[in-house]
Amino acid sequence: MKPDVIITGHQWWWEVEYPSTKMVTANEVHLPVGKQLLLELRTKDVIHDWWVPELGNKMDMILNRTNFLWVNINKPGDYIGACSEFCGAQHAWMRIKVVAQSTADYNNWLMANTKKAAEPMDKEAIAGKELFQNKSCAGCHRIEGTSAIAVVGPDLTHLAGRQYLLTGLLANNESNLNDWINHPQQIKSGAHMPDFMLEKDSVRAIAHYLSQLK
Ligand code: HEC
Numbered sequence: 001m002k003p004d005v006i007i008t009g010h011q012w013w014w015e016v017e018y019p020s021t022k023m024v025t026a027n028e029v030h031l032p033v034g035k036q037l038l039l040e041l042r043t044k045d046v047i048h049d050w051w052v053p054e055l056g057n058k059m060d061m062i063l064n065r066t067n068f069l070w071v072n073i074n075k076p077g078d079y080i081g082a083c084s085e086f087c088g089a090q091h092a093w094m095r096i097k098v099v100a101q102s103t104a105d106y107n108n109w110l111m112a113n114t115k116k117a118a119e120p121m122d123k124e125a126i127a128g129k130e131l132f133q134n135k136s137c138a139g140c141h142r143i144e145g146t147s148a149i150a151v152v153g154p155d156l157t158h159l160a161g162r163q164y165l166l167t168g169l170l171a172n173n174e175s176n177l178n179d180w181i182n183h184p185q186q187i188k189s190g191a192h193m194p195d196f197m198l199e200k201d202s203v204r205a206i207a208h209y210l211s212q213l214k
C-alpha cells in the first residue's frame with residue numbers, strides 16, 4: 001500500500017514527505033480530516049518513537065525497517081505529540097505538531113508547498129540567498145528551485161509557512177532565525193548544525209531571506 005505520508009526521525013527533527021507530490025517538509029505534519037490515512041515511519045539514525053496521543057498508538061522508528069500506522073482524524077486543529085523513545089541530547093525537544101485540515105484547506109496547502117521557493121523580494125534578501133548558497137548552508141539544506149539541494153538537515157523551501165522552528169523550540173520569526181543562525185549551539189546544544197562565526201550582516205541577510213520563504 002502506498003503511504004499518504006512518510007515521516008523519518010532524525011536527531012532531533014522530523015522529515016515529512018508526501019509521496020503523491022514528492023513534496024518534502026519538516027517538523028509540522030499537515031493531514032486531511034475524515035480520511036483513513038497511512039503513515040510510514042522510519043529513522044535515519046537511532047530509534048525514535050512517533051507518538052501523538054490524541055491520534056492513537058505509539059510507533060517505533062527503527063533503522064532499516066519501515067513501520068506503518070493508520071490514523072483517521074475527525075476534527076481540524078493542531079495535535080501535539082513528541083518522540084517517546086530517548087534518542088539523545090535534545091530528545092526532550094523533539095516535539096511533533098500535526099495540523100489537521102479540511103480536505104480543501106489541505107489540498108491548498110499541499111499545492112502551495114509543492115511550488116518552488118519564493119524569489120527574494122528586496123536587496124537584502126537577494127544577498128541572503130547568495131550567502132545561503134555560497135556559505136555552508138547549502139551543504140546540508142534544500143531550498144527547491146535554488147542550488148541548495150542537500151538533505152542532511154530540514155528542507156527550508158517553505159520554511160516561513162511553519163509556525164515554529166526546531167520542533168517547537170522557537171516561534172518562527174526573523175529575529176529568532178537570526179539568533180539561531182548566529183549561534184545554533186547555544187540554542188539547541190548538540191544539534192547537528194555547527195556555529196559558523198559568520199558576520200552579523202551576513203546572518204541578518206540570510207535570516208531576512210529565509211523569512212520570505214512562504
Ligand atoms: C552540517 C549540516 C548543517 C549545516 C552546514 C547547516 N545546517 Fe541548518 N540545520 C541542520 C540540522 C541538522 C538542523 C536541525 C536541528 C534540530 O532541530 O535538531 C538544522 C536546522 C536549521 C533551521 C531550522 C529549520 C526548522 O525546520 O526548524 C534553519 C533555519 C537552518 N538550519 C538554517 C541554516 C543556515 C542559514 C545555514 C548556513 C549558515 C545552515 N542551516 C547550515 C544542519 C545544518
Ligand SMILES: [Cu+2]
Binds near residue numbers: 048049086
Ligand atoms: Cu527522537
